[in-house]
Amino acid sequence: MSEELPLAPESPTMKRELRFECTKCGRCCTTRGEYAYVYLNPAELRRIAAYLGIGAQEFRRRYTKRDEYGWTQLSFAEESCVFLDERGQCSVHPVRPTQCRTFPFWPEFVTPQGFSAEAAELCEGIGQGPAWPEAEVRSLIEETRRSEEE
Ligand code: SF4
Numbered sequence: 001m002s003e004e005l006p007l008a009p010e011s012p013t014m015k016r017e018l019r020f021e022c023t024k025c026g027r028c029c030t031t032r033g034e035y036a037y038v039y040l041n042p043a044e045l046r047r048i049a050a051y052l053g054i055g056a057q058e059f060r061r062r063y064t065k066r067d068e069y070g071w072t073q074l075s076f077a078e079e080s081c082v083f084l085d086e087r088g089q090c091s092v093h094p095v096r097p098t099q100c101r102t103f104p105f106w107p108e109f110v111t112p113q114g115f116s117a118e119a120a121e122l123c124e125g126i127g128q129g130p131a132w133p134e135a136e137v138r139s140l141i142e143e144t145r146r147s148e149e150e
């Protein structure tokens, strides 16, 4: 159904405003079905390793795993991201991966009609707070796409 198609770069102006404000519930940092994965491209990996003051190799060993396709993911020990601290906050927040920073403005979650039902189910911040300018939404989606290609 067209309503569920993601917002493509060439899509016309969005038909519905997107309201979102993070409540800091931390759910997106825990396992959530299909989305229990945080991928790291090499630049993101190096940035977080530098923030922690360790080398890329040690970072890989301590905090990541490789999936069956060879992609690097953050470890999810006991159903939470390895960087989720005891207060439910991200301990690498200033350098968190792009997919964390741009959530829930991911290509697969935003349609011309608004956020998908799946996104709304995953994130309680959807529908809260002010409407986001379309240009900013498109820019976050593009940033997410680019990070997946690097
Ligand atoms: S699930 Fe949504 S509201 Fe909760 S921490 Fe993540 S982005 Fe914020």
Ligand code: SF4
Pocket (backbone or CB within 6 Å): 028, 029, 030, 038, 074, 081, 082, 083, 084, 085, 089, 090, 091, 092, 093, 096, 097, 100
């Ligand atoms: S890196 Fe930070 S923001 Fe991303 S899933 Fe882990 S704890 Fe959450």
